[in-house]
Amino acid sequence: MGAKGWFILKLLMFQGLFVSRPQEDFDFFYLVLQWPGAYCDTTRACCYPTSGKPAADFGIHGLWPNYNGGSWPSNCDPDSQFDRSQISDLVSSLKKNWPTLSCPSNEGFKFWEHEWEKHGTCSESVMDQHEYFENALKLKEKANLLQILTNSGINPDDGFYSLKKITNAIKNGIGFTPGIECNKDPERNDQLHQIYICVDTSGTEFIECPSLVVSSSPTAPDFNFFYWVNYWPGAICDSQKGCCPPTKGNTASDFIIHGLWPQFNNGTWPAFCDQTNLFDISKISDLVCQMEKKWTEWGVWACPSNETNLWEHEWNKHGTCVQSIFDQHSYFLTNLKFRHKLNLLNILIQKGIKPTDGFYGLDEIKNAIKCVIGFAPGIECNEDVKGNKQLFQIYICLDNYAKEFVECPYVPDKSCASKIKFPKFPERDPLSESLSVMSSVSTT
């Protein structure tokens, strides 16, 4: 062999070192568990495995490597064929926990072969064939889903249970939010078919699903659109109620987030939807610092002002109704992202509409915002101490995934006049007390 041949050989060996221990090339796993009762109760036929009717329990569908963006790799290694001999010690457990329901009846090897070749071969960087099946079995046992559900009073009795109740029961049981997939029974009722639990790349620990995946989960929002509402502190302090500036004291002179509220097209809205997942500030600890600037409480609702109370109220009243789309963290984060994206005060000032106690046409204000987002917002007014209508809150409409601005299907209460005041931003601390005293005196 000449010198050149050696070089090529060495190069191949060198690369081989890296090929044999590649980084995992996926972001997480779905452990997918299916309920045989739903698989068999559709127009699709099912067949019990040759070993007989499976236990009344969830069965494994698969352990699927996935990308954060929602796509997944498949059939990654044609050279790594399914090999029964590698899993002979697991077969009896696989028959029990990973039963096939496809027709014609068979032992299950075809199902396992399919899962290995389509999904398992894409996780070879972290586990071999034996480990793949063993990990899936261990995860199923660890999740113990049927027990979790029956403990929460959710039984496979052909009864109906709210999606939220099922989701929360599992979340409380395993510590992480599952994805729920339904299919239809012959009467077209939605029924529980598969449960998706996210697992880390080692294939051993449950994790919170990457947010993108949760938001594209098969459950659709059960409301029509969102109001994203911001309020102008100047209108609170210059109203008949009096105000309480935030104790932290360093809020910018700007609009303040009030909340993100799910709405129905008919002008009503869902509220306080779930008592089992109430506000927990530890879930948003990384956001608190930003929220203390952009989501403060000026005593509209309580004096002395207490931000935590406002956030708690917003989640418990509105957030608990949008759990098909958001968890607590993504709910608050979405508000902050829109706040970052849309600087309402700047938009108005650009059009010469300034908070200087002057009066502006209501349409002028709406058009300034429409120019930027494409749709007119709703405006809510309150009254200053002299009874003038003034700019209090701005309602921006978003689609029911809170992704895009939309034309408001329903415009909130028209409490404004055709010309309204844009009050000054409240004075700083020294005056705050007398401000609130003054205004409460004037109401008597």
Ligand SMILES: *[C@@H]1O[C@H](CO)[C@@H](O)[C@H](O)[C@H]1NC(C)=O
């Ligand atoms: C408004 O629509 C929602 C959702 O469709 C419905 O549940 C509610 O009863 C309706 N309310 C009124 C007053 O029509």
Ligand SMILES: *[C@@H]1O[C@H](CO)[C@@H](O)[C@H](O)[C@H]1NC(C)=O
């Ligand atoms: C604000 O409200 C929260 C929740 O109710 C409470 O834990 C906290 O102590 C309050 N903070 C102040 C400064 O009163």
